[in-house]
Amino acid sequence: MERRNVQQASLIVLVMAICLVFMIPPVFALQRKNEVVIAQLKYKGLEFEPYSTSLNMLAQYIVTRTSVSVGRERKLVSLDDKELFDYPMIYMAGAYDFKPFSDTQIKKLRAYLTFGGTLLIDDASGKKNSSFDKSVKRMLGRVFPSKKLSRLGDDHTIFQTFYMLKRIAGRKLVSAYLYGIDIGDITPVIYSRNDLGGALAGSDFGGWENECTPGGDRQREMSFRLGINIVMYALTANYKKDQVHIPFILKRRK
């Protein structure tokens, strides 16, 4: 009997505790931290997410190597989503051509990039002049008709936001350069042709999904460094061009 009473009392306490938890206003409910989340852009094409683990792996490396708290959850957004502007950095990957965006989508993307959003485009085909590359150029030509996709110079902040990078990397070294579109002194569109995501993608068995050729693991390490630098650039813009950094940067460039 006593044992039953104890069980009943325990049950009541448990129910009350559960109720109490639900009664607490959401503001005091401990949830996740305000993490930086990089969303993957969803679009109409054959494959908008060539590697589902790339961003997760990059986030993991950022968290372990830097002070930035990056969310590791998978987040997909399309240009039609209301949430798009809640994610100041989006990642667009693909290996094939894709259906042209509607005028509304183009307009929205233009506003997003003009007012502070960053778009990282990654050609996962590993080929020069791929159909994805052509679709990207067509799309960017509509977003910024008066601006040109151009090579990012060696002195671009992106190569010094965290690591000092002398060359770019990816799964394959299709191009020796990153490309981008500038608005003022900011580059909100960054374009890699070397399948950066392919180098970062992890396999289900704890290894890597792809080989990095020709540089192997060193090339993969440099790919992660480039990925970290790009995210740092989206977060800090030209911070590393501030006067206080210049003597250090110049010294390390030697």
Place this chain on the structure above:
Amino acid sequence: MNFMEILKKIVDKDISSFNEFKFKLGAELSPLMIVLITAAFFLFLYLAGRSTKGLKSKRRRVMLIAFRSIALAFILMIAFQPKIELRETKELKNSMAVLFDNSLSMSLEKDAKKLSRFETVKKYIEDNDSYFNKLEEDFNVDYYAFGKELKSTSLSEFVEGVNADQSNTKIGEAIESLKKENPKAEYTDVMLFSDGNDNGKISGFASNLNTALDKELFKKYVKSLDIKIHPVITEGEEEDFPDIGIKRVVADKFGFIRTPFEIEVHIRINGMKGMSSVPVALKEGDNIISTETLVLESGKKDYTVNMKFYPQQIGKKVYTALIPNYSKELIETNNRKSFYANIIRDKTRVLFVVGSPTWDERFLRRALKSNPNIDLISFMILRTRYDYLNVPEKEMSLIPFPTREIFERELHTFDVVIFCNFDYGPYVSRRYLNNIKNYVEKDGGAFVMIGGDKSFLAGGYFNTPINDILPVEISSGSTLFSYGKFNPVLTDTGNTHPVLRIDYDEDMNRQLYEALPALEGINTVLRPKRDAVSLMNHPKARNEHGAAPVVVISEAGKGRSMAVMTDTLWKWNLPYIGIGGSPRIYENFWHNALKWLVKDPELDLVKLTLKDTNFSAGDAMKIRLRVLNHKYQPTDSAKITAEVKTESGKAIKLDFKKTDSLGEYTASFTPKEEGIYSIEASARIGKKSLGKDIHPFIVEDAQAEYQELELNRKLLDDIALMSGAKSVTLKNGGFSENVELDTTKEEQLLGKMEITFWDSKVNFVIIFMFLMMEWYIRRKYGLY
């Protein structure tokens, strides 16, 4: 017998009062008509001559031509209507003014046995009655004494009752006043007895002749006086006055905080034998802020000392340049010279310390960088000691966080320090936190803490010096950080406060904030501190002290502080654009917040204004006060407390009265002696203070008069030349040369009369008679 006497006999009117005559034509004929009529006269005459060719008798021919000529002459006279204009005229004397400088510099004397400049003038007047008598014969002469003001006098009154005691020499203003004093006189000349030590408008022009334009402006001013100025440079018997004096200080009216402020101190040294150098100091209040040593050169009198200092506080300031008093000096009051400068910010210098890069940091940095008035220095912690370190330093772009340099040496150079989600523990020692506290409380700096999981209590700030300057109380027992979306609610104060003001309409302002996307996550704090003001609260979260604050501001000693209990204000930027908004509200929030934090005068509720910054003792000055209420609207229901403080610390109450303009009050004050004064005015509505404003000003009188002791010949020569005259020197009882006054006299017309002859009936009879006689003779001798 002259023509006038003949005329008197002919004319049956009394023309004895007329002294001039003039022949004139009454008919208004054009030159062409005159030529045509004259030509017609000679043509008729010629025809008359020709028509008499048939006559053999020469006598008869001459007679006929004479008859025709006489008739034609009379016709011509009627056509031209000649007349004699008789004029009664009188020669007029020009008017001139004689101005005697009775300023203090005219009384200078090193040796009581020798005549001062002023005594030299008086002696000349006493000894030269004849000169002034002759002057009065040739001109209408008015006498004036002048210094600060122009005063009418007579020669005897001047000699007996006027002293050289005026505290200024304002030559330009005195001449300008002549027209007001005696507008009918229309003076053509001014004889100016002066030493040229002007400290009015003229010296203002003359002391700044760096460019051709400056010279042109000076010339234009003298010309605008529209009178010939004949300076009589008045030398005393002793002119070698031993003195070191600051003639003037050239300084800008505005300076920038922590930016070099350069001034020129112009020093005149005369008769100080045996001296090799002079120390020059610059003071703000009782503090010496700069010093220089002036090395003297043999035979050189005028020196310019360049000084530089770094203003450390914004506001209206009075600085004083000074040199020591020496026993040999004749005058000591010219050993200091004060000047006014308004120290402002050229740029707001912001130190932005970020615990880890986030979107909040990203958009705040973007907003601050976009403002050209902000000089942003950022430091971000990109890697912590807990992060993976297996990469050589040279392959990374990281730099050490120069905490010592920033928080010990350079802290005072910033206007605002922002800690954005920054936990100080691993990087900043408690000593540096204390420096920040002193920087805010004692030096008037500003501090902002932005929320996040490394801020406030979560950043370990409880019981630290930072805790003392924060506008919120943080308690060791409360939750560190809570997540969840919320739309903050503007408090009544917040809705009208400049930090949150987007629209002057209160309802509209509130609606604009309500339309913003929700924020996410809040640092839980105990409550706003006692004197702090919460501008925005959480809509639901509360504790026993009330609603959870989101944005709180407060005064902190001499400085100000602000707490933002969330790291998601950036949602007002890009996410708001996503729903059709603009970044304006976000950017305005931060720009207004910085303005409030640095006490930008634009946001002051109480503001004093003066017409000038330098005044003369005895002159009434008008002081204006503009008062806004807490809603930043002009108010006339404020209670004003104001006083003027003298240099010695004496306080004199000021009585401000409302004006017709809403929010404007005025008071007047008459300083009695020279020195540096300061007006302090504060306003309140009910028990709530609206703040206060302080405005210093300078009263300098005798000091101005003794800036230069020597005669200023050049100035007087220049004025004379520009006005079209020449200066002379009064020395040893006489003028160096004659004063060339304008003796051309004007003629005044008192009356006139016209005498005409052409309109007499006799003329027509004569014409008729002669023509008839000619006709008769012609008929008689068979001419047609």
